[in-house]
Amino acid sequence: MSEANNRQVLLVEKPTGKLGPEHFRMVNGGIPEPKDGEALLRLRYLSLDAANRAWMHGATYRAAVEANTVMSGGGIAEVVASKAPGLAPGDIVFGDTGWQDYAAVPAKHLSKMPKLEPMTHLLSVYGIAGLTAYFGLLNVGKPREGETVVVSAAAGSVGSIVGQIAKIKGCRVVGIAGGKDKCHWLTSEFGFDAAVDYKDGGTYKALRSAAPNGIDVYFDNVGGDILEACLPQMNNRGRIACCGAISQYDGVPSAHGPRGVPGLIVVKRLVMQGFIVMDFMDQRDAALADLQSWVASGKLKVQEDVIDGLENAPAALIGLLAGENRGKRMIRV
């Protein structure tokens, strides 16, 4: 089979500890024939997501990724052949293509995307990341003007958009991120009011001075110790939007969660709500209209981290989990 056939990255073994390059292997598969109702896709941009690692632990809102299968992942792809009504060669779609050059995917699992430039925005601000930030903050966190919003993994793809939308809504915004440089970047480039470096130790105290009036909305991307540091600083009737738990994804999940949760929730009348972005897809058009107008007016900056080559996907995911990325990390295939 020639190199040009269909490069596929397999997950050869489910990691029991930290994810490493040894868990992946690249092979050459054939180009599949689309069946009735399917489209043959050529992947253009592959999304790298912290959740890719979580899927290896077991079934969640989707099926688990199994060993010795093509690694799952969403991407922006071009239709090259179609046996599905409504899809034609040249159309651009989003779907779970997996980590491979070509995939035959049922049309019912694909979303047709507008043709806009740069195409990468379909994965970042107008993709899952932007919509997760938008719905999670506005529909779950429900910030009001003047309130304090704290977001973790703040320099990542979801977090960097959450913080900016909160600024647009007139909130005081504190980001939590790993390292001095990322923290400086959040305040100097993205207009965050303050940033806390959780790798510097003393997150609880640093948050106290960054959010002296307490926290009204905590957008939680990470769970674990950072959630534990935020909880006691929540104001009465505060809202915690539980978006993800990155601190628990890579390696063996830690045995302790945040301590003292039930008492705090009662006394402070907190609302702690998990959500999945798909819950709000009936409001997608309105959300995209807002995101597009904020990008056009320069109120919302889009940060993308594009890495060339499907062969680099394993290292790029391992690096994302270690905090290498700023903004939305993806692979140009």
Ligand SMILES: NC(=O)c1ccc[n+]([C@@H]2O[C@H](COP(=O)([O-])OP(=O)(O)OC[C@H]3O[C@@H](n4cnc5c(N)ncnc54)[C@H](OP(=O)(O)O)[C@@H]3O)[C@@H](O)[C@H]2O)c1
């Ligand atoms: N609920 C939904 O529908 C939905 C949809 C999409 C994504 N998500 C969630 O959104 C969150 C962001 O995911 P993403 O794919 O956009 O990744 P991302 O934020 O672009 O990148 C992950 C970032 O997490 C930080 N991180 C890694 N380990 C950490 C730890 N132990 N403690 C604190 N921070 C850590 C790293 O930055 P530092 O340098 O700052 O450590 C890294 O850059 C995830 O929790 C994901 O599951 C949820």
